[in-house]
Amino acid sequence: MKLINSSFLKKLFAGACALIIATNANASTSYPLKVKAENGEVVIKTKPKRIVVLEFGLLDELKLLGVKPVGIGTSDATEGNDPEHLQTFIKTIPSVGTRDEPSLEAIAKLKPDLIIGDYSLIANLLPQLNKIAPTLLMNGILGNPNEQVKNLKTLAKVTDTETKVPAILKQYNKIKAQAEKIAAKSPQKTILIGFVTPSGVFRVLTANAIATPILNELNRKNLITEVDNMHRVDITVESVINKNPDQIILLLTDGNKAPYEKLASNPLWNDVRANKENQVYFMDRNVWAKTHGIEAMEIMYKEAMSSGMFNTESSK
Amino acid sequence: MSWHFISKFYLIMKYVLLYISLFIATIWLFIWSLTLGPIHIPINKIIDLIRHPEATLEWRIIYETRLPRALIGVLTGSCLAIAGVILQYVTRNLMACPSLLGINQGAQLGILLILITAPFTQLPIVILYALVGGAVAGLVTYLLVYSMGVSALKLVLVGQAINALLYAISLSLIILFPQKSGVILVNINGSLAGSSWQSFHTVAPILFIAIIACYVYIKKIHILSLGEEIATSLGINIKWLLAIAFIIVTSLCSLSVSLVGQILFFPLIAVNFSKIILKSNSPFHLLIVAMFIGAILMTLSDCLMRYIYIDQEVPIGIFMSLIGAPVLVLCARIKQ
Amino acid sequence: MITNHKINKLIILFITAITICYTSLMLGFTYYSITDVIDTLIYKQDINGSYFAIFDIRIPRMLMGVLCGSMFALSSSLLQSVFRNPMASSETLGINSASALFVLIGISLFGKSSEYSLLCYSLIGAALGFTITLFSSLDQGKILRVRLIIVGIAIGAFFKSASQFIMTFQDEKLSSFVSFLNGTLYSSTIESASAIIIPSIIVVSITFCCIKQIDLLQLSDDVAISIGFNVTRWKIIIIFLALLLTAIAVSCVGSLGFIGLISPNIARLIFGYSNKYTLLASSLIGIILTISADIIGRIIFIPYEIAPGIISIIIGVPYFLYIMRKLRY
Numbered sequence: 001m002k003l004i005n006s007s008f009l010k011k012l013f014a015g016a017c018a019l020i021i022a023t024n025a026n027a028s029t030s031y032p033l034k035v036k037a038e039n040g041e042v043v044i045k046t047k048p049k050r051i052v053v054l055e056f057g058l059l060d061e062l063k064l065l066g067v068k069p070v071g072i073g074t075s076d077a078t079e080g081n082d083p084e085h086l087q088t089f090i091k092t093i094p095s096v097g098t099r100d101e102p103s104l105e106a107i108a109k110l111k112p113d114l115i116i117g118d119y120s121l122i123a124n125l126l127p128q129l130n131k132i133a134p135t136l137l138m139n140g141i142l143g144n145p146n147e148q149v150k151n152l153k154t155l156a157k158v159t160d161t162e163t164k165v166p167a168i169l170k171q172y173n174k175i176k177a178q179a180e181k182i183a184a185k186s187p188q189k190t191i192l193i194g195f196v197t198p199s200g201v202f203r204v205l206t207a208n209a210i211a212t213p214i215l216n217e218l219n220r221k222n223l224i225t226e227v228d229n230m231h232r233v234d235i236t237v238e239s240v241i242n243k244n245p246d247q248i249i250l251l252l253t254d255g256n257k258a259p260y261e262k263l264a265s266n267p268l269w270n271d272v273r274a275n276k277e278n279q280v281y282f283m284d285r286n287v288w289a290k291t292h293g294i295e296a297m298e299i300m301y302k303e304a305m306s307s308g309m310f311n312t313e314s315s316k
Numbered sequence: 317m318s319w320h321f322i323s324k325f326y327l328i329m330k331y332v333l334l335y336i337s338l339f340i341a342t343i344w345l346f347i348w349s350l351t352l353g354p355i356h357i358p359i360n361k362i363i364d365l366i367r368h369p370e371a372t373l374e375w376r377i378i379y380e381t382r383l384p385r386a387l388i389g390v391l392t393g394s395c396l397a398i399a400g401v402i403l404q405y406v407t408r409n410l411m412a413c414p415s416l417l418g419i420n421q422g423a424q425l426g427i428l429l430i431l432i433t434a435p436f437t438q439l440p441i442v443i444l445y446a447l448v449g450g451a452v453a454g455l456v457t458y459l460l461v462y463s464m465g466v467s468a469l470k471l472v473l474v475g476q477a478i479n480a481l482l483y484a485i486s487l488s489l490i491i492l493f494p495q496k497s498g499v500i501l502v503n504i505n506g507s508l509a510g511s512s513w514q515s516f517h518t519v520a521p522i523l524f525i526a527i528i529a530c531y532v533y534i535k536k537i538h539i540l541s542l543g544e545e546i547a548t549s550l551g552i553n554i555k556w557l558l559a560i561a562f563i564i565v566t567s568l569c570s571l572s573v574s575l576v577g578q579i580l581f582f583p584l585i586a587v588n589f590s591k592i593i594l595k596s597n598s599p600f601h602l603l604i605v606a607m608f609i610g611a612i613l614m615t616l617s618d619c620l621m622r623y624i625y626i627d628q629e630v631p632i633g634i635f636m637s638l639i640g641a642p643v644l645v646l647c648a649r650i651k652q
Numbered sequence: 653m654i655t656n657h658k659i660n661k662l663i664i665l666f667i668t669a670i671t672i673c674y675t676s677l678m679l680g681f682t683y684y685s686i687t688d689v690i691d692t693l694i695y696k697q698d699i700n701g702s703y704f705a706i707f708d709i710r711i712p713r714m715l716m717g718v719l720c721g722s723m724f725a726l727s728s729s730l731l732q733s734v735f736r737n738p739m740a741s742s743e744t745l746g747i748n749s750a751s752a753l754f755v756l757i758g759i760s761l762f763g764k765s766s767e768y769s770l771l772c773y774s775l776i777g778a779a780l781g782f783t784i785t786l787f788s789s790l791d792q793g794k795i796l797r798v799r800l801i802i803v804g805i806a807i808g809a810f811f812k813s814a815s816q817f818i819m820t821f822q823d824e825k826l827s828s829f830v831s832f833l834n835g836t837l838y839s840s841t842i843e844s845a846s847a848i849i850i851p852s853i854i855v856v857s858i859t860f861c862c863i864k865q866i867d868l869l870q871l872s873d874d875v876a877i878s879i880g881f882n883v884t885r886w887k888i889i890i891i892f893l894a895l896l897l898t899a900i901a902v903s904c905v906g907s908l909g910f911i912g913l914i915s916p917n918i919a920r921l922i923f924g925y926s927n928k929y930t931l932l933a934s935s936l937i938g939i940i941l942t943i944s945a946d947i948i949g950r951i952i953f954i955p956y957e958i959a960p961g962i963i964s965i966i967i968g969v970p971y972f973l974y975i976m977r978k979l980r981y
Contacts, residue, residue, distance in 0.1 A: 096955055101838055103955035105681035108704040128841055131708050201509050201629060234629035235354075236509060238377055242354035242627075266512060267380040271373055464977045469798045473739060474976060476805055477969045480910070484965040487834070488958060580809060634817045641810030645788040645803050 035158055038119040039126055039137040047160050048114035052107050052133075054099050055118035055140035056083055060293025061152045062116075063089050064168050065161040071110045073099035073117075075290075083286040085295055108132045114158065118142075141290075144213045145297060152294055172294050176217070179301035183218040186310045189246035191220040192274075194232065195285050196250065196259035200266070201234045210292045214300055218310075220247070232289075237268045247309055248274045251285035281307040331601060334593070338608035342390070345615040349386045350378055352622045385511040387520075389618050390611040392572040393582075395523050397590070397610025398530050399568040400583025401603055405534075405541040406561045407458075412471055413584035414454070414569040418478035420578050422453020423570040425482050428489060439518050443574045450570030453482060454562070508576055508618050509629040519571050526567050529560070530603060537561055538599035576614075579633045581640035586610040658929050661922060665936045672943045673718065677710045679951050708842060716840035717942045717960075719852045720901040724908055725915035725938025726859055727897035729931055730890050732916050733866050737797045738975075741916075742778075742898040743909035745800070746807030750781025751902040752833055753811045756818060767847035767903070774903035778895045781811060835908035835961025837946050848900055855896050860931065866890060867927045908961050910968030911941045917975045941968070 032045045053059045054073035062069055063086065074095045075082050082090050094110070097103040100121040107115065112133045118140040122129070129135040136158065138151050149169065156162045193211055194204030205211050206224040209231045215222060223243045224233065240248070250260055260282075269275055283303045287296050304310070351357055357374050365375050396414070403412045414420060426449020430442055457478045461470050536557055540547045547554055569583075590606040617632045617639070624630075677689050684692070684702050691697040692706050728741035742748050754777025755770055762769070785807045789800040815833055832839075865886045868876055876883050901908070919934035945960035945967065952958060 098956060101957065103681050103950075103957070104709050105701075105705045106955040108709075109682055109701050111701065124839065127843065128708060132704060200512075233627075234509065235627060236381065236629060238381055239354040239627055241373070241377070265514070268376060271376060460973055460976075469739065469801060470976060472802050472805060473744075474973060477972050477976075480965045481969040484962045484969075487962050488966070580813070581806070634813045638810065638813050638817060641806045641813070645806055 033158065035136060035154060037136045037154070038139055039123070039135070042134055042136050044114060044134055044158060046113070048112075048158065050110060050112045051114045051116060051159070052096060052110060052112040053116045054096075054102055054122060055116075055138075056086060056099075056291035057140040057143065057148060057293035057296065058116050058118070058138060058151060058155065059086060059089075060291060060295045061148070061155050062159070064152070064293075064295055065156055065159060065164050067155075067159045067161060069093055069116075070112060071096045071107060073097060073102045075099075083291045083296065084284065085287070085299055086291070104128055104132070116155070141292065142210065143292060144210060145217075145292075148292055148294055148297065168294060172298055175298045175301045179305050180217055180219075182305055182310045183220070186219065188219045188221065190223050190244075191215060191247045191249065192223055192240060192243060192245040193249040193288070194235075194251065195253060195289065196263045197234075200259065200262040202237065202240065202263055203232050203234050205232050205289060209289070211288050211300070214297060218301075218304055237263070237266045237272065240272050241268065245274050247279040247281065248272070249281050249283055249288075249307075249309075251288050252282055253285045255284070257282070279309070281309050283307065335604070335608075338605065338612070342608055342611050342615070345612055345619060346386050346390065349389065349615055349619045349622070350382045352619055353377070353382060354627055380513070381511075384513045384516045385508050385618075386615065388511040388516055388575055389508050389615045391516075391520060391523060392576050393586070393610035393612070393614025394607035395527065395568045395572050395610070396579070396583045396614075397586035397606040398527065398603055399565045399572075400587040401590075401599075401606045402530060402534075402537060402561055403565050403583070404587060405537045405599065406558065406565075407471065408541050413475075413581065413587075414565060415578070415580050415583060416472055416475040416479065418453040418457045418475055418482055419450045419566055419569045420573050420580075421479045421482040421486075423447070423450035423573040424578050425449050425453070425486050425489075426570075427574060428486050432489060439515060443519060443571060446570045446574040447567060450573065451562075451566040453478060454566050454569075458562075508632065511575070515575055519575055522567060523571055526564050526571075527607075529564050531600075533557065533560055533564070534599050534603050577631075577633055579636045582610075582613070582636055585636075585640050586613055589613070658923055658926075662929060662933060662936075665922075665933055665940075669936045669939045669943075672940050672947075673714050676714050676717070676943050676947050677706055679947055680705060680710060681954055712840040712842045712845045713837045713946060714943060715842075715845040715849070716837050716904055717946050718939050719845070719848060720837075720905045720908065721911060721938040721940075721942030722856065722935035723852060723897040723901040723938075724912035724942075725919075725934045726856065726931065727894040727901070728912035729916035729919070729927075729934045730859065730866065730894040730897070733869055733927065734887050734890050734894070735795065735797065735800060736870070737800065738917055738920070739801050739913070740804075741909075741913035742894070743808065743907070743913055745804035746781045746785045746811060747778045747895065747898050748781075748902055748907040748909055748912075749808045749811035749815065750784075751775070751777035751899050752907050753777055753815045753818075754780070755903055756815055756832075760818070767844055770903040771848075771851070771900060775896065775899035777811075778899040778902070781807060782891070782895055832906040834959040835906040835964070836957075836959040837905055837942075838957060838959075840904070844904065848904055852897075852900050855893065855900065856935075859893050859897070862886075862890060862893070863927050863931060866931070870925065870927070906961065908942060908945075908964055910964050910972060911938055911945070914968050914972055914975070915941060918971075921975070 031047055032043055035042050035044060051062065051067065051069040052071040053062055053069045059069065059072055060083075068089075070093065072090060072093050072095060074090065075098070094106075096106040096110070099118065102122070102125075104125070107129070115129050115133050115135040117125075117129065117135060117137050119137040120139070120142050123137060126135060126137065136154075138154065139147050140151065143151060149172075152168065153162075153165060156165045192204050193209075193215065194202055196202055204224050205222070207222045209222075212222045223245055224235075235243075252260070263269060264275075274280055284299075287299050287303070347359060347362065350362055351359055355374075355377060357378065361374065362378065365372075365378065369375060399414050400412075403414055403417070406412075423446040426445040426447070427442055429449070430445040457475055460478075461474050464470055464474070536547075536552050539550060539552060540554065540557055544554055547557075586609050587606055590602060590609045593609070594602055594605045596602075614632075617636055621630045621632050621635055674686075674689065677693075678684050678686065682700060682702075682705060684699065684706070688699045688702055689706065691699060692702040696703070698704075724742065728743075731740040731742065731745065732738055734740075751774040754773045758770065758773030785800070785804045786795070788807065789795055789803040791799070812833070819833075865881075868879075868881050869883065869886060869890070871881075873883050898912075915938040916930065916934040918937050919930040923929040923933050941964060942960065945963040948967075949958040949960045949963045
């Protein structure tokens with residue numbers, strides 16, 4: 001008797017909470033809703049229940065908002081695994097093909113009421129996608145941290161989950177502030193960030209890449225600045241010596257260190273100052289170079305903090 | 317008598333002059349390639365370092381990366397060129413080219429296969445796969461052409477078809493095995509960036525043996541190119557000779573591909589250039605000139621790419637076929 | 653009698669083409685049975701999402717495949733008759749790669765404003781590629797048939813490398829160009845299909861009106877001139893038609909190389925040398941090959957796709973080698 005009572009009370013309480021949240025939410029989001037996106041103003045008639053999302057950063061943000069899409073675009077043939085923090089989430093959702101050439105039939109089959117995609121990847125599919133469902137194009141994979149926050153807010157508004165945003169942003173800002181605080185203590189340093197191809201070539205992310213603004217906030221300056229439109233270039237070890245970065249971040253594909261060992265077998269690698277001073281750090285390529293959602297950025301900050309790249313002692 | 321002597325002297329002088337100028341050009345390019353890179357090291361500094369080697373950073377940069385790169389450039393350039401010479405003699409065909417016969421693409425596919433099944437395998441095994449891939453592709457192409465009756469057009473067309481087929485298979489493999497990170501960005505476009513002493517040491521001995529074999533057999537191969545009857549009457553075992561020539565050509569090409577990747581048209585350009593410069597039919601001299609020209613072409617294109625894009629690595633394979641196609645067209649015109 | 657026989661063959665080809673096209677409406681991410689497709693097409697019923705899948709994806713793709721497949725085949729047949737060379741085609745003369753390169757340059761410089769602007773870039777490229785090939789293989793006013801093809805292949809490789817060269821300097825933005833260079837029907841929409849349907853039908857019908865002249869081109873030049881036929885003028889007209897056909901097709905689907913080369917050869921195997929039948933037959937064969945390559949490419953690895961250009965190479969090369977065996981030179 002008592003047991004039932006307590007559970008009843010709990011339910012009642014939860015219901016009341018939900019009601020408050022719901023009314024709150026209703027106050028901010030009312031459908032039909034007009035949303036401004038990269039493809040102009042999009043009208044969403046009712047609260048979307050079946051969402052197809054075609055980019056990892058946007059998927060990341062939906063996951064934080066507690067919205068489970070019905071279909072997703074995944075990595076293409078040459079990219080390796082999907083980002084780790086999303087993998088278990090991705091496994092439970094059917095794939096509709098790659099992020100830049102999804103199978104339109106597969107999307108249509110899922111009968112989505114909203115499609116969320118990346119402007120730089122699928123802008124040319126917009127007319128087709130619009131026939132399936134209202135489509136929101138955002139600046140996902142190439143969006144800087146501010147744009148990611150903006151995306152999160154837009155997605156929250158669209159999916160009627162705005163109440164969750166403050167908590168997410170609080171958590172994000174907390175980690176970010178924490179990282180920045182630690183970073184501020186160590187002096188400003190120059191950096192190279194990139195990954196090694198199987199043939200042993202160092203492929204570095206340029207100042208245009210999304211990792212750069214994050215590193216900037218962490219008091220780290222990307223040295224590859226002279227290219228205008230590319231996100232990565234190949235450089236030799238000699239070029240690394242010439243750039244002479246204080247620190248190097250090596251992004252590992254699926255945690256595999258073998259390509260790095262190939263690079264390190266180059267005798268000149270020992271002449272790289274960052275290597276001599278033990279300032280080479282390993283991080284996850286799938287997070288740093290493939291997605292830039294809020295959670296991905298949290299992981300980046302955490303990885304940067306735990307890597308020890310801000311320890312002032314070890315730089316001797 | 318004296319007239320005969322003078323003309324012979326003139327001929328010798330001609331060759332001597334030719335070789336000296338080719339040699340100087342090669343050395344000059346070689347040294348230029350040593351000076352090129354993100355860290356500028358002027359020539360007099362290099363000469364200083366050669367005279368008095370000391371363990372400075374400059375010395376290590378030159379010794380550890382630029383020197384193997386330059387050596388591999390020279391080596392693969394000359395190997396591809398002489399492979400072209402041998403192939404042209406054997407097939408009696410001016411358009412024969414290992415890269416057009418599918419040998420190079422086959423070697424590439426072999427490398428791709430081993431990288432799919434076991435990413436980051438040791439270099440010797442990768443090279444073995446390249447050899448097998450190149451040999452199988454070359455054999456298939458040539459047998460096909462042979463069964464149809466050999467002609468220049470057929471050689472080019474069948475080679476091109478096999479090339480396209482192997483390329484399509486490689487692409488499908490990449491699509492079908494997306495999880496294998498080893499497949500990602502195989503050295504598809506031809507580049508000297510991955511050069512190291514290790515790869516040089518592994519491959520160079522076999523290449524040297526192949527080059528020596530070329531010089532040993534070039535006379536016989538040339539006789540064979542004049543006609544099978546003549547060859548048999550001179551006591552040459554044709555089947556044996558063909559097998560040897562095939563082994564030489566595939567090993568030269570496949571090993572070069574495993575070092576620098578796919579470079580379309582290269583042998584054809586080198587051989588045709590050499591013929592224009594040499595203006596004689598002596599197979600022995602053609603072989604030497606082709607070696608020089610191959611080395612010069614390869615080093616020159618690598619130097620140019622490094623000179624234009626100082627801080628980046630740009631694949632020379634694409635660049636080679638950019639300059640290669642016009643040269644090929646020109647050669648086809650001049651020969652008439 | 654013989655004519656009847658040929659007409660029967662033509663009818664069989666036609667029926668095959670229709671069947672393949674119909675099959676392409678049935679197969680894809682979801683399988684729809686024969687009756688499902690009929691219900692959707694005629695009664696506009698929506699069976700398990702069939703309405704969208706068929707009307708917005710499969711029909712545009714099929715339409716594009718039919719148009720471009722037949723145009724590639726036709727343009728190659730025209731080139732083969734003009735040069736009297738069974739190995740001539742838009743691919744082996746370097747035309748495909750040249751127009752693909754120009755489409756690529758056009759889009760990256762000026763953006764994709766309309767289907768017709770792409771068509772312009774593509775036509776400029778086609779004309780340029782062809783002119784270079786032609787002049788490079790001219791020798792004292794004559795075209796050597798062997799050299800034409802060798803030079804054409806070299807020129808084609810040149811333009812292909814140039815495209816790759818451009819692509820190494822552009823990353824994320826142009827990722828969809830990889831499949832364009834290989835030839836794909838992925839990006840076909842009902843809008844893009846309807847944009848080219850009128851120009852392509854016009855060009856194709858003009859081509860069929862010229863059958864008589866194409867036949868006359870088969871005669872030796874002396875004979876043709878003696879019956880008062882202006883060889884040079886008609887050669888130029890026919891070549892221009894071929895370039896136009898290729899340019900339209902490349903601007904839509906990229907380079908589907910082998911289909912153009914093979915189709916006329918297969919047609920000639922079946923129908924002999926009378927252009928009356930071979931032209932029609934080769935365009936039907938082009939359609940059959942393109943659509944089946946597309947079907948295979950999209951059902952082999954659902955929901956991912958393999959570009960039909962790649963599939964067409966894999967199925968086309970063995971047959972191409974088989975045809976080569978019968979060549980005399």
